[in-house]
Amino acid sequence: MLAYVVRRLLLMIPTLLGITLLVFMLLALAPGGIGAGLTASSGQVDGSKLALQQAYLEDRYGLKDPVLVQYGRWLARIAPIKFGTPDQITLAGEHKSKPRAIDAPPLPEWFPLSDAAIAARDAATLKRGVVAAINETEREDAQRAYRRLETDYVSSRAAYRALTKKLGDELIEYAIAQQISGVRTSHGDCRFDVIATTPAKRDASNWAAIEALATQIDAAYIRALKSYQLIDVAFAAKPFREAGVAIVPAVISIGSPDLGVAFSKGRPSSVLIASALPVTILLNVIAFPIIYLIAVPSGVLAAARRGKWFDILSGGLFVALWSIPVVWSGVLAVGYLASNQYVGAFPVAGLHDSLADSWTFLPSFRDDGAFERGYLLDLFWHICLPVACLVYTGFAILAKQTRAAMLDNYSADYVRTARAKGVDRGTVAVHHVFRNSLLPVITVFVTVFPATLAGSIVIERIFSVPGMGSLLLEAITNRDRELVLANTFMVACVNLLALLLADILYAAADPRVSYE
């Protein structure tokens, strides 16, 4: 059994790879590619700020690389095994990787580095002595210092990259005027290596602009280099807790996966999911026992009364319930049962009353004798309608399946034998037929669980419950790549684990089934 579970867990890895690749490809299929969502949402009016933001995002997520390379990078962050310097995790749960070095400016053949830049670059190799002192003075608050240095590093890096892009645009114009071909990459960027093979034409019309930009880039490079030195030392001082356990220090470590930062919320995806996933699981965990408790007896009863009015009536009911779309039942429940216009017996939205935090956990009587329903009861009152909406579809599927499984067994020889030797109907139904029909009832979990999980997306939206479904819908409207990927990845994990659980239960219920 253990070997089977381990093998199934290992088989999950290619499946998870496949599903994340599928979602990644879908996001890449979007008009404008993966980057469109990232840059579109940062819709500042200021042109220069937008260029900075774009340069930062392109740099951070490597948006100019092929999709598969980007996917590989995402996988490397998700993978529990990490190579190189381990990440550090802030108190907010954000992963900080080792800062990346600054590339040298383009076109060294035309615009050699200034002396100041060479000095700064050499300082980068010898840097420790220079900046250790600065770092020492700020050690008392390393985290705050790190954040300040990081802001500096990010902005100077983005400014440097934005300038480089601008130079590229000017050079493309220059190349068109000089009739040099093949200077554009597929993304419309400049290929500096092609330009470098031709001699500089100083009489070109936009030469002055190019030269001015080159000087600016030199200055920006010096600034970026200095900020990189500072942040690198600050990172090496380990201001935050290190992620994972080092196997070989600074080479291989095992740690928690980095699900990235949801840029639309400015918070780590893992934190957002950690608060949303329990809500969705709570809804499903409460719904499932209820589904089984009402569906199995009604299926058994319908099979036992085959062809009678109960069977016909319940058969119609199952199909009807199965056909009611969750969007409709949810809207009706909110409109008629929760809204104050009609019954108004249930809360309209959320999981808790606004005062619930000040209440005791269990129901109690206040000092003045008034009843207070407490945190737990309040929660149950809020999830009554969502759970009811989740239950009915699952109920219909399961009850139909139970009835069909029971009917299969009713025509078996052993049932006839049992009846012939005088066993009464009830005992035959419960002891003979039902126990043999248990297996299909467990197998149908594979159908019911994904259905209710999908149903909970809609239900969470209708009842404003902050679960995985609401999170996914928010992420997709904001085109938040990191959050969409993290969300689908976690949902796939939960779904696959639930299906594995069903298979294990299957073996437990039937001694004939063995996975050895």
Next chain:
Amino acid sequence: MTSKRPELRVISGIDAMRGVGATEPKGFWADAWSRVLGRTGAIIALGWIGVIALLAIFAPLLASGHPLVLTDTATGTRSWPLFDNLSASDLLLVIGAVVGVPWVSFPLRIARSTRLAALLIAGLQAGLTVVASVGVAEWFGSPARDLALRQASREAWFAWAASGGVALLFALAAMFVSPFASRAARLVQVLIVAALCVVCLSQRWTPALVDVDRYSELEASGAATAIYTLVPWSPTQGRTSLNLVPPGTRLADKLPAFEGTVPGERRFVMGTDNVGRDALSQMLHACRLSISIGIVSTGLAVLIGVSVGALMGYFGGKVDLIFFRVVEIFMAIPVLFLLIVAAGVLPRNTYVMMAIIGCVTWTGAARFTRAEFLKLRSQDFVQSARAAGLPLRSILFRHMLPNGVTPVLVDSSFAVAAAITFEATLSFLGLGPEGQPSWGQLLASATGATGLFNWWLAIFPGLAIFLTVLSYNVLGEALRDAIDPKLRKAAQ
């Protein structure tokens, strides 16, 4: 096909061997079909689906803000705005339905299956011609093209030339798949369809932009009289001052300027939505989206699923293992999650919606086909087909598929129901096709931002979704019971 019992008479043994007096046994599908029709529920379900399909075809005629006849009071001249403003696809659909239904239902010398296939091919040809022509028109009209090219594309000769070219292209393709045996019959079929397409398309190449509210103002001022069809509102015609009007409200109740005039007495029978568009008109036009998405996306899913499943089941081994991993990937996550991601990032139109629902839900058909083919591949007739050296295509699709397709076809009725639910859910979540009325979108405005519950926007569209999904499910159940030999035996 008489239901009279054959007369009893004495026949010799030789006559009996020749088949004299023997009754033709019913075919498998004919038998299953008669069993389905024996159920009251299934007949009601079929009737409802038929009603929805008819409403879908005739929606632009039934509900339109353009009057059927507009008479100028001063000069007495008549115009036909409803007909003038029908789009080419609406017109072709109506012609197709009016011609096609008698073509299939009246007894003719040609076999009914051939006639049905001819109608399907003609529909496909016309549909592709319209879609491609719209694409051509959009390509030439887009701001990315040269000004001269854009201007040329607005000329009348361009409409004729472009639609003619596209129509000829698809006519040529349709020649190869036409079910008629003789070349002349095929030629007549494809040319009729192509000519119809060209006539309809070239007249309506650029859509006319007409302010629909103008008619009621003309009427109110007494300058013209108008006769409308069933619902006098277009699905896209809305005024914010008319938003969330309950069912049965008159126009004059909300806009007092119309008090005492003819248009002022017109009612919003099912109320209006949050931007003041008539709900009934949208309900009627939305039939089109639901029916077409349900059928096309299921067709696509069956096509992909059967092809993949056939390969998996026939070859087994490595092919099976690899493709089954792919199937597992699609089953790793609830389908709705994938649909939301896809609908959220891809362009919002009907064709994309059909494609994504089809491409995500094919795993069911693949698993059914795989299981059937695994059983079939060791059977004698398959072995002999292989031994005879038939090509793979022939073995898979001519010999095995007809014997293994039953479970997929039964399941496809449920799949259509599921696809309609998916479409409604995505539209409800605001991820549906843009600029298209849909039941799910109407349902979404039932609980608006104001916090008020608008019951008419919950009851009517919800009921429409429910009844359509229920019909397909009931039909699927009836079909399964009619075909499943195990259940049938238990019932006897």
